[in-house]
Amino acid sequence: MKKSCAIFDLDGTLISKSSEKVFLKHLISHGEMPISNLLAWTSNFFKVRSYTEAKSYKIHLRGLEERNLSELAQECFDKTLRDSIAPKISTLIHTHRDEGRTVIIMSGSLSFLVELFHEHLQTDIMVADQLEVEDGKFTGNRVGIRPYAENKAALARELATEHEFDLSTSYAYGNHHSDVHKLELFGNPVAVNPDRELRRIATERNWQIEL
Numbered sequence: 001m002k003k004s005c006a007i008f009d010l011d012g013t014l015i016s017k018s019s020e021k022v023f024l025k026h027l028i029s030h031g032e033m034p035i036s037n038l039l040a041w042t043s044n045f046f047k048v049r050s051y052t053e054a055k056s057y058k059i060h061l062r063g064l065e066e067r068n069l070s071e072l073a074q075e076c077f078d079k080t081l082r083d084s085i086a087p088k089i090s091t092l093i094h095t096h097r098d099e100g101r102t103v104i105i106m107s108g109s110l111s112f113l114v115e116l117f118h119e120h121l122q123t124d125i126m127v128a129d130q131l132e133v134e135d136g137k138f139t140g141n142r143v144g145i146r147p148y149a150e151n152k153a154a155l156a157r158e159l160a161t162e163h164e165f166d167l168s169t170s171y172a173y174g175n176h177h178s179d180v181h182k183l184e185l186f187g188n189p190v191a192v193n194p195d196r197e198l199r200r201i202a203t204e205r206n207w208q209i210e211l
Contacts, residue, residue: 002166006096007156007182008089008123010107010114012175013192015084019109019117022084024060026076027069037062058110058131062140066133070112077116085117088210089173089192093121096171102163106155106182108148125163127155153181173210177201 011018027033041060061069096103106127107114114128132141145151160167172179172186177197183189184205191202192210202209 002164002169003100003102004169004171005102005104005159005163005165005167006093006171007104007106007159007173007186008093009174009176009179009192010105010109010117013173014086014089014105014117014121015081016086016193017081017084019081019107019113022080023073023076023110023113026080027072030072032064032068032072033060034063037064057140058138058142059140061131061138064138066112066136066138069138073110073112073116077113077120081113081116082120085121090121092173093123097122097124101170102165104159106147106152108146108152125159127159149178150181152179153185156182156185174198183207 008014011020024033037060040062041057093103102125103121103123104125104127105114105118105121105123108129111128111130114126117123118126127147129146130143132139132143145155147155156167156172159165167185168187170186171188171190172183173190173192174183175192175198176195180198180201183191188208189202190208190210191198194202194209199209201207
């Protein structure tokens with residue numbers, strides 16, 4: 001008999017903020033972000049002229065030490081990010097676990113940030129944006145598939161195959177219209193604090209909406 005799961009997005013769903021933006025502010029305020037890195041990211045942004053595309057490149061992290069960033073991420077989580085976890089969503093996670101579902105965090109945010117939520121909430125599986133490390137430093141390049149838009153749907157299918165999940169009895173939570181590709185795979189899609197386009201789609205398809 002196949003199992004069921006519950007997949008949660010992070011930014012805008014588990015928390016109302018962007019975990020990467022919060023962490024970037026933390027780095028800048030602590031003098032841990034070289035101006036040259038910020039200028040390189042800004043230059044790339046003007047080149048591609050798309051925030052979504054520019055965000056997918058981690059030029060601003062190039063050359064920074066993995067160990068130091070992990071420690072700073074923990075500090076940022078303890079001071080800011082942990083308290084931004086929505087109590088209602090946290091309760092939902094515990095409910096799904098108690099009802100025997102495998103609980104998954106799937107996020108396009110940085111893996112070392114997502115891992116902190118994964119550990120704190122004691123979720124079963126974590127899928128996040130993996131970055132390349134050489135000689136203990138980030139290169140600014142990605143490893144593997146970025147969990148975003150259609151990629152989230154592809155990754156959800158992979159998980160379903162690997163772990164024998166029945167998606168028709170499973171739950172998926174997301175807040176952005178780019179999450180539709182993932183949400184429509186599930187028997188129980190839930191739009192959490194949805195943007196305008198996702199709200200429209202959720203209303204048309206009679207999906208559950210959580211505010």
